[in-house]
Amino acid sequence: MILELDCGNSFIKWRVIHVADAVIESGGIVDSDQALVAEVAALASVRLSGCRIVSVRSEEETDALCALIAQAFAVQARVAHPAREMAGVRNGYDDYQRLGMDRWLAVLGAFHLTRGACLVIDLGTAAKADFVAADGEHLGGYICPGMPLMRSQLRTHTRRIRYDDASAERALASLEPGRSTVEAVERGCVLMLQGFARTQLEQARALWGQDFTVFLTGGDAPLVREAVPQARVVPDLVFVGLAMACPLD
Numbered sequence: 732m733i734l735e736l737d738c739g740n741s742f743i744k745w746r747v748i749h750v751a752d753a754v755i756e757s758g759g760i761v762d763s764d765q766a767l768v769a770e771v772a773a774l775a776s777v778r779l780s781g782c783r784i785v786s787v788r789s790e791e792e793t794d795a796l797c798a799l800i801a802q803a804f805a806v807q808a809r810v811a812h813p814a815r816e817m818a819g820v821r822n823g824y825d826d827y828q829r830l831g832m833d834r835w836l837a838v839l840g841a842f843h844l845t846r847g848a849c850l851v852i853d854l855g856t857a858a859k860a861d862f863v864a865a866d867g868e869h870l871g872g873y874i875c876p877g878m879p880l881m882r883s884q885l886r887t888h889t890r891r892i893r894y895d896d897a898s899a900e901r902a903l904a905s906l907e908p909g910r911s912t913v914e915a916v917e918r919g920c921v922l923m924l925q926g927f928a929r930t931q932l933e934q935a936r937a938l939w940g941q942d943f944t945v946f947l948t949g950g951d952a953p954l955v956r957e958a959v960p961q962a963r964v965v966p967d968l969v970f971v972g973l974a975m976a977c978p979l980d
């Protein structure tokens with residue numbers, strides 16, 4: 732079994748899979764390196780033979796996580812690195828090393844699943860969209876604040892926007908105009924995300940007509956699902972790309 736990690740800016744998503752058939756043994760989402768090691772160590776009957784990582788954190792933070800994993804599980808983690816070209820996809824950035832690895836792997840995963848033009852929308856701490864043409868050319872993409880950042884900017888830069896997580900969750904039962912601060916902010920931010928997604932869809936239509944696939948991934952994908960009903964929701968899209976970039980046997 733191997734451990735797979737997607738280290739985002741706020742959370743680490745992890746999975747333990749059987750390498751031979753990619754069957755998922757276990758998985759979770761944690762907010763620290765220590766919590767990760769504790770959760771994986773708590774799995775009974777799991778013997779790790781390897782580990783692969785995609786990280787958008789600093790090199791120092793990623794190295795520290797690899798060292799922790801080596802110490803806890805006696806495996807050397809493989810870290811996915813940028814490439815100008817891989818699996819038929821050409822990185823569209825002027826400096827290919829600057830493209831976030833989570834974006835690159837999601838794009839590789841999406842193109843692998845379709846072999847056609849695709850739009851990848853990833854809604855996490857940041858909201859990202861990437862475009863890949865049918866010939867594998869990555870055309871670039873967009874980055875803007877995701878739900879957690881929009882929310883915290885409003886809370887930080889205003890005096891009177893204050894509410895707790897439980898009321899935030901309740902506020903999202905509908906998207907009607909808000910009749911309280913929490914409803915107004917939470918619903919407003921969801922509409923921003925939906926607007927982002929719809930605009931990407933318009934761009935994709937302008938480029939490719941109807942001939943493309945939309946992928947939706949990231950922790951906040953459910954918030955825009957209804958706005959892009961044609962999207963394929965693939966929560967593990969980054970892991971699909973990670974397996975391609977870091978094959979283990």
Ligand SMILES: Nc1ncnc2c1ncn2[C@@H]1O[C@H](COP(=O)(O)OP(=O)(O)OP(=O)(O)O)[C@@H](O)[C@H]1O
Pocket residue numbers: 738739740741742743760787833854855856857858877878879949950951
């Ligand atoms: N079980 C969960 N734990 C934490 N966040 C969750 C969970 N389910 C959904 N979410 C939502 O997912 C969002 C974070 O998404 P994700 O985990 O994709 O971010 P990230 O990978 O840290 O960020 P990024 O990919 O932009 O670096 C949060 O806004 C949160 O509301």
Ligand SMILES: CC(C)(CO)[C@@H](O)C(=O)NCCC(=O)O
Pocket residue numbers: 739740787829830831832833834855857859874
């Ligand atoms: C945009 C984020 C923060 C999203 O996780 C990540 O992909 C990243 O750090 N990217 C580097 C900047 C870029 O992609 O242009």
Ligand SMILES: [K+]
Pocket residue numbers: 737738739740833855
């Ligand atoms: K991520």
